[in-house]
Amino acid sequence: MSDGSFASWMLSQEARALLTRLERIKSFAMSETMVPAATLSVEAQAAVERYLIKGRRELRTQIHQYISWVEGPEGRRATPAEAHRRFTFLRLRFNVVLSHFDIFSEALSQRSEAENGVWLAGMDVLSKDALALPGYYEVPPVICYLARGPGAAIRRARTRLPGGGENPAAIIRVPRERMIGSSLASSLFHEVGHQGAALLGLVASLRAALREVSHEGTGDAVAWGLWERWISEIVADFWSVARVGVTSTVGLMGVVSLPRAFVFRLNMEDPHPIPYIRVKLSSALGGLLYPHPQWARLSRLWEEFYPLEGLSEQHRQVLAALEASLPRFARLLVEHRPPSLRGRTLVEVMGTRMRQPARLGEHYREWRSRRSRIREAPPSLVFAVIGQARTDGAISPEEESKALAELLKYWALRSTLDASETCATLSKSQALASVLRVPALPRNSVT
Structure with a gap:
């Protein structure tokens, strides 16, 4: 041969x-x-x-x-x-x-884990609800999985996969340390916000608006340049606050509660805002969307956790410029009308009026006495209500975790039964009642 x-x-x-x-x-x-x-x-x-x-x-x-x-x-x-x-x-x-x-195998293999698999399916349902904006785009499939570390991440649907090809589903990685409490929604909805922003073209639209402000020459150029650099992560935070209110800000505080050196670190190449400013902005956005004293209280608490003493003069000047421009920047986000929303703001299309703190408190008191109402509510609203109750001291961390774990199971089961032709002739409410108990909300809770 x-x-x-x-x-x-x-x-x-x-x-x-x-x-x-x-x-x-x-x-x-x-x-x-x-x-x-x-x-x-x-x-x-x-x-x-x-x-x-x-x-x-x-x-x-x-x-x-x-x-x-x-x-x-x-x-x-x-x-x-x-x-x-x-x-x-x-x-x-x-x-x-x-x-x-x-x-995909990495995400799907966890579905075989006891309890975790069903909770992940419930998180798929929760994410899909948080992403939904009827009339503006078709919600892509969502797959959630757990990973170590404090941060969440997303591989967005319709983006290029390594080596080529268009990703057929949004794959969201959620930190295990968030399982299970209302702060789960803070991380999860931030990643959902990245997907929603991409579908609506929000980042490009907001960058153009920020450049107009910068060209006016009426503000600090360094501060507005940083807002533009960080806008992708900020839009995702905005989405999270709009969906679950104070639950988002409290959850964010948990994620970025790090040693001082990291909280005040300014890296011009990092797309994430300085953690100190990120929490302040989240509180400011919450105050605009859902007026309530809780936002000022959280902002003051954050300042007490991380006092500015000991920072260099240059560092303090950058932070001061960002805080000075923060109110105008937050209002720009809230009032922005991208072409994809056909003349409306993101606040208007996300129905934030129904998620004001007082209204969330009313929901909690009603659900406490009529548990069946929890099943009828959108999953993202449930997390907003229970997260608000946790902040108000109306529910303990132990009771919160138990209630949300059971609800994740319920949503997973309901979704499965809805999609199953073999269950088409059964009474869905009877099937759910016989298999899964809806969690009770406590009447007298102490944190």
Whole structure:
């Protein structure tokens, strides 16, 4: 066998070996072991499987084409270097297919964990509700999973995956330390806000508005330049505050409660605002959306946690400039009317009037005596109500965690039954009542 023939034969063998390994990648529906209530939504599962099957099918075709080429007369005439070069790119494509499979596998494997799997399915439902803006865009499928560390993250739907291809679903990573309390919504809805902002084109629209202010020359150029740099993360915080009110700010305080050096750190390359300013802005946005003394109280508390003494004069000047421009900047966010919302503000389309602190308190008192009303409320409203009750001292951390854990299970089960044709003839309320107890809200709680 000549050197050329040996190269063709060897590369053909390697390509066929790739094909055998590709065939061992099975559908998640055939490989994951989870209770039905922990499964993905029908939309998410269909979108993910459709995307992965398409990638495997295309790769399988490319491998067969390569085998036909390398075993044929053209491939035998090609130099070993050329045949190997083509095989190398084929193998890189194979690893891309594997990496895409692993992205979703990492999230789905947790669905087999006792309790965590069902809670994650409930978080899928919660995220979808927080993202919904009927009439403005179609909500993409959402998949939640847990990870270590204090921060959450999102791989947005319809963005490019590593190696190419459009992500079929929003994948949200939630820190385990947030499980389970109302502050979970703070992290989760921040990431949801990134997806919503992308669907509405909010970042580009707000950057243009900020540049107009900067060009006016009426404010501190450094401060407005920083607001523009940070706008992507700020919009996500805004979304979270608009959905769950004080729950968002209190949760944010928990995430960025770090040693002083980190809280006051100014990194011009970091898209996240200085943590000290980030909490102050969250309180300011809350005060505009939901007027109440609680916001000033939280802002003062944050100042007590992190006094400015000991900072350099230059550092203090930057913070002073940001705080001076903060009220105008917060109002710009609240009053901004992007083209995608057709003349309306984000505040108007998100229905913040129904989530004022007094109204949330009324909901809590009503649900306490009529538990069935909790089931009828949107999940994001439930987190806003219970988070407000926690801030007001009406519910203890232990009772809050128990109630929310049961509600996450309830939403997961309800979603599963809604999507199941086998349950179509059953009374949904009877099925839910027999399987899952709706949690009671305490009448006399002490924090």
